[in-house]
Amino acid sequence: MPKRIIEVNNLIKKYKKAKELALDGVSFYVEKGAFFALLGPNGAGKTTIVSILNTTLSKTSGKVTIDGLDIEKDSLDVRKNIGVIFQSPSLDKNLTAEENIRFHVNLYGLYPYRFTFSMMSSKYQRKVIKMAKILGIKREIHNPIKTFSGGMKRKLEILRSLMHEPKVLFLDEPTTGLDPISRKNLWDYLIDLRKKKNVTIFLTTHYLEEAEDADYTCVINKGKVVAKGSPREIKAQLVERCMLVDAKDRKILFKELKKFKVKVSGKGPFRVTLNGIEPQEIIQKIKTPLNLLEIHNPTLEQAYVEIIGKNS
Amino acid sequence: MKNINAITAIAFRDITKLFRDKTRILANFVFPVIFIGVLGGSLQANLQESLPYNFLTFVFTGVVAQTLFQSTASGIISLVEDRQNDFAQELFVSPIPRQSILIGKIFGETIVSFIQVSAVILFGVLIGVPLVFPSLMKLFPFFPIIAFMGGSFGVLVMSTLTNQKTASQIFPFLIFPQFFLAGVFNPIKILPAPILLASRVMPMTYAVDLLRSVYYAGSPERDFVVLFDTRTDLIMVLVLFVIFLTLGTYLFVKNEKDR
Numbered sequence: 338m339p340k341r342i343i344e345v346n347n348l349i350k351k352y353k354k355a356k357e358l359a360l361d362g363v364s365f366y367v368e369k370g371a372f373f374a375l376l377g378p379n380g381a382g383k384t385t386i387v388s389i390l391n392t393t394l395s396k397t398s399g400k401v402t403i404d405g406l407d408i409e410k411d412s413l414d415v416r417k418n419i420g421v422i423f424q425s426p427s428l429d430k431n432l433t434a435e436e437n438i439r440f441h442v443n444l445y446g447l448y449p450y451r452f453t454f455s456m457m458s459s460k461y462q463r464k465v466i467k468m469a470k471i472l473g474i475k476r477e478i479h480n481p482i483k484t485f486s487g488g489m490k491r492k493l494e495i496l497r498s499l500m501h502e503p504k505v506l507f508l509d510e511p512t513t514g515l516d517p518i519s520r521k522n523l524w525d526y527l528i529d530l531r532k533k534k535n536v537t538i539f540l541t542t543h544y545l546e547e548a549e550d551a552d553y554t555c556v557i558n559k560g561k562v563v564a565k566g567s568p569r570e571i572k573a574q575l576v577e578r579c580m581l582v583d584a585k586d587r588k589i590l591f592k593e594l595k596k597f598k599v600k601v602s603g604k605g606p607f608r609v610t611l612n613g614i615e616p617q618e619i620i621q622k623i624k625t626p627l628n629l630l631e632i633h634n635p636t637l638e639q640a641y642v643e644i645i646g647k648n649s
Numbered sequence: 650m651k652n653i654n655a656i657t658a659i660a661f662r663d664i665t666k667l668f669r670d671k672t673r674i675l676a677n678f679v680f681p682v683i684f685i686g687v688l689g690g691s692l693q694a695n696l697q698e699s700l701p702y703n704f705l706t707f708v709f710t711g712v713v714a715q716t717l718f719q720s721t722a723s724g725i726i727s728l729v730e731d732r733q734n735d736f737a738q739e740l741f742v743s744p745i746p747r748q749s750i751l752i753g754k755i756f757g758e759t760i761v762s763f764i765q766v767s768a769v770i771l772f773g774v775l776i777g778v779p780l781v782f783p784s785l786m787k788l789f790p791f792f793p794i795i796a797f798m799g800g801s802f803g804v805l806v807m808s809t810l811t812n813q814k815t816a817s818q819i820f821p822f823l824i825f826p827q828f829f830l831a832g833v834f835n836p837i838k839i840l841p842a843p844i845l846l847a848s849r850v851m852p853m854t855y856a857v858d859l860l861r862s863v864y865y866a867g868s869p870e871r872d873f874v875v876l877f878d879t880r881t882d883l884i885m886v887l888v889l890f891v892i893f894l895t896l897g898t899y900l901f902v903k904n905e906k907d908r
Contacts, residue, residue: 352908393741395906416744427738431666443658444743450657 342505342537343367343390348399350385350560359385361560363399367553369504370535374548374568377557378645383541384424386557387509390539391421404504417445420498421507426490430482434474437482438465438497445501454479468496472526488519495526505537512544520544545638554637556644564644568637576635576643578611580619583629590625597622655745659753660760663724667761677765681772684712688834689778702870709778710788710864711833713769714857717792718799719824720765724758725751725803729816747902751894755800762796784864791863794883795856798890802852804897808904827853838876852893855885 343366350360360382367373377383388394389401392412401408403415428437435454439461443450448461455462469475472492477485485493491511498506508527512520524547531538540548548554549568556564556571564571583606584590594601597619600610606629609619616632667673689708697704728750731737740750773780806823810816829835830844831853840848848854858875859882865871866879877885 391742393738393906394908413744413746416742419742421738421742423735423738425735427735429662429736429739430734431669432662436665440658440662441739441743444655444740444745446652446654446744450654450661452661 340369341366342369342371342404343373343539344400344402345386345390346400348386348389348401349397350382350389350394351397358397358560360389360396363557363560363562365555365562365565367505367537367539370531370537371552372531372538372550373540374551374554375539375541375557376545376548376554376641377541381557382560383557384509385560387421387507387539387541391419391507392416417501418504419507420501420503420505422491422494422498422509422511424510424513426487426494428482428490428493433479433481434469434485434493435465435478437493438500441497442500447501464500465496468499472496473522488515488522491515491519491523492526495523499530499536502534503536505539508538508540508542510541510543512542512547520547545636545641549637556641558645564640568640571644572635572637572640574640576639578635579633580609580611580616581606581629581631581633582609582623582627583607584625584627586625590623590627593623593625594619652745652749655743656749656753656756659740659750660757663727663754663757664760664764667764677768678772680716681712681769684715684834685709685769685773685778686776690776692834701873703779705778706780707836707861707874708834709769709773709780710861711831711857713766713788714795714860715828715831715833715853716766716769717762717795718802718853718856720762721755721758721796721799722803722806722824723820724761725754725800726807726810726816726820728754728807729810730813733813741905747905748898751804751898751901755797755804758800758803759793759796762799763792766792781864781868784866784868787863787866788860791859794886794890795859798852798856798886798893801890801893801897804901805893806897808897808899808901827851830854831857832876833857836874838873852889855882855889858882859886 346364348363351358389396392408406415408415442448451457469478587605602608689705693704830848830851837848862875862879865874
């Protein structure tokens with residue numbers, strides 16, 4: 338059985354001045370090396386969960402462990418094992434990109450502090466240049482943060498968060514504000530990283546297509562878990578697979594479709610709800626020449642809209 | 650060892666920031682000009698005849714203490730700014746205790762205050778403030794003590810502030826009255842009872858008086874300028890440092906996590 342790297346049991350959080358619970362008995366787990374996605378609308382409690390997991394916010398009750406360590410009792414050891422990419426970039430704008438990385442490695446005690454890049458150990462220098470090259474920011478590594486675009490800042494934060502080789506990488510809405518190309522590049526890199534380093538990825542996002550490839554998804558709404566499972570399981574539970582068909586002779590096509598145990602709706606094109614039947618099974622038995630055939634696989638977004646709709 | 654590395658990095662970040670902040674560097678030179686040159690100079694010209702000590706020297710020693718105290722205190726308040734523009738998150742998820750973050754900030758801002766006080770001394774020498782150099786040299790060992798006290802005062806204030814706007818409104822309100830109640834520019838030996846009480850509860854009073862008691866030690870002006878003996882001032886400064894730092898750190902750690 339794969340090892341559970343994050344375990345959250347009956348987590349409750351009530352903010353000091355709030356009347357309602359921000360988290361109301363949340364439980365889930367994440368397996369080592371998995372890609373886990375935490376989904377939910379604004380204010381659902383996603384950032385609260387991430388803040389508690391990264392030990393910057395105290396919980397009201399419940400038990401939370403990361404790699405077997407209690408997040409409150411062993412908070413310093415937990416922090417050694419995690420990397421966090423926050424919703425808004427947490428870079429020092431007064432420093433250069435490399436100075437931000439140097440500051441990070443010194444905080445984590447990875448290399449002795451030196452006043453300039455050239456005075457740092459050659460191992461550090463090589464590592465920074467190598468990673469900056471992979472992320473495509475090698476040329477800009479000594480430039481001030483002020484000159485960086487949103488995409489470059491995100492890449493730099495990833496580079497920085499990986500310097501101490503964390504076991505879990507938290508990504509809290511990491512692609513907010515990024516253009517589609519930057520988003521794609523970022524994901525290509527993260528997928529590659531996961532394959533090579535077996536880093537557990539804990540993602541919170543609004544962009545549901547980013548969670549399609551997750552191994553496990555947890556949907557929360559109003560501080561409660563409302564669905565969990567792989568994206569495929571969630572979609573299968575909530576959204577029906579269907580196909581759209583049409584023909585010149587709609588009457589005959591309709592008659593043929595009615596022979597199957599499926600729901601047919603519309604006056605043409607016809608929407609056929611598949612109810613577990615494979616489209617191939619239907620198509621090979623239809624004699625009427627088709628002029629339209631579309632198979633619709635449900636998206637996580639459709640499932641999400643349905644889940645949140647039901648729980649609102 | 651690991652913490653020392655982190656503390657050094659935090660301290661040097663503040664020093665790097667100082668050298669990149671042109672406005673702050675300019676302010677380093679403008680404030681001594683205003684405080685010693687303009688304020689001290691005009692008071693000296695108008696009051697000197699009735700005073701048994703040189704007023705410019707009096708203001709100079711006050712400004713040196715005030716610079717060390719205020720520079721470090723306001724530097725610590727910059728943690729509120731870090732929190733506002735999200736950089737603090739990087740500090741708070743790192744595997745170092747919150748106490749080390751504060752120690753790093755105090756050390757960094759102490760060095761920054763030394764750089765600022767160097768500008769004050771340089772300006773004082775340039776405009777010809779009458780100074781006894783051996784007495785001035787005797788002040789140096791007390792510089793870090795006063796800066797640490799200012800830093801701990803900053804920690805206490807910062808721990809209760811939630812955002813940059815509140816900080817920029819509250820902090821001047823807490824620091825500017827101290828200039829006058831601590832006697833940076835004005836003699837406070839004789840005061841009406843309510844002001845006397847306010848003056849004696851101001852932490853900066855003991856910082857200013859500590860430097861003056863060392864500078865004027867053994868001189869005929871001492872009795873006109875100094876409030877308490879060096880030992881009393883030093884004990885007060887150290888006691889306040891411990892109280893501010895302990896309470897401030899406790900509140901900072903608590904408020905940061907228990908939201």
